[in-house]
Amino acid sequence: MLKREVEYFFGAVRFFTRLPVPGWVGHSAEALNHSARYFPAVGLLVGGIGALVYGAAALLWPPAVAVLLSMAATIYATGAFHEDGLSDTVDGLGGGWDKLRILEIMKDSRVGSYGVVAMVLALLGKFTLLVALDPALVPFALLAGHAVSRFCATLLLATMDYVREDLLAKAKPLATRLSTGALFCALLFVGLALALLPLAKAVAGCLLAGLATFWLAAKFRRWLGGYTGDCLGATQQISEIAFYLGLLAQFAH
Template identity: 60%
Template sequence: MRILQRELYAFLGAIRFFTRIPVSNRVPHSPEQLNHAARYFPAVGIIVGLVSAIAFSVASVFFPEAVCVVIAMATSIYITGAFHEDGLSDMTDGLGGGWDKARILEIMKDSRVGSYGVIAIAMTLLAKFTLLSALNASWMPLLLVAGHAFSRYCAVLVMAGMTYVREDALSKAKPLATQLTRNALIVASAFGLLPLLLLPVSASLAGVCLGLLITIWLGRKLQKWLGGYTGDCLGATQQLSELAFYLGVLAVIQ
């Protein structure tokens, strides 16, 4: 019973950390809980994908598909508080405007948004809208669930394979864990990969390949300039791998 309660608290802690969904104050909140909750990052993606899929399905009764895609995207941004989009913006500003590790981290910590960050968010949202609008509406609910789950799994892979580099207490986006155990990675893999079964095998494989490629590319870039990752980098990984996943699926399904 204690194990089940601990896992439930970890799951609810991940929901509280990554979304706006209300969670009872009785759920403990501590660095230890956040560390344990990292395994449920992809599970949170399933929830975000489900809510977005429901929003798309309900909107499709009244509006054209393009409008429904916008509503689904807006729903996912609202439910997460633009948490990952903010990370993409900060990381892009840092890598675009910094010339060494210290300066990059300083820019990423700045709450102001620069031109690199604005362009990154605008281009990512535009690309996501274009890709989703190009797909048949019947695939949309399944694609949203699989895409949100898998992209968060890519962020977990970054956490598992790289070193957390920000040591100051002023970090705006701290990760849930700086190291993952083997059991945590197994749990994250289950939640991140099982939703792929909702799609045709060839489409899932294409999406996974592109998602992993962009994750590896970004990881190498982060290793070169930072020697590891920050919380903002995890948000950027989620956004870019989600986009790459949709691109791969579109190439096969179309």
């Protein structure tokens, strides 16, 4: 049973990152379905890479440079997988007028003006927010931001239907509806990351990330009737930014 769970975790790593996994890890639609519970764990892994790079770079360069290098490391580790989803989603919702046209645009490998603007704002936004944080807090913010945002994407898997069951689909659904147990497992990894942050900041970050996810889910439901893989990437990116915004929020005493 333990080996099976380890295989599910590595399956999630293989799907969402460019990191190598053991050769004995198999691949099947069923295994990918079960791996959804480990999406936040992959966030911990990617955030950990960013935190390590930030910590090492901060010994040699100013915090802004360390943040830039940490962002480059996480993007390299994931192959800009989620950034691509954000770009495609914004292009589709910005340029489409009905479900079919939106899905056609999202499938197109070309990047439109909406997608370019979204990627630039997302990257600049994350950089600005992380630089504005207390440098000592940045490594823990990276761990939690990547884990929480992937849990937000997992919530879409648990509550919405996959809508690309047609010839436009780039790939099969990532996962079917998650069970309560799988969702709880995913939440455990989020809790591990949040435990490293001050409680008030963790709560504020999760609140804003949750609001961003709720808003996106409503938009996807209205225009698509569900989600696509690109929608999950967009949710991860926007909820990560929202989480950092929450960490920076100043509340009156």
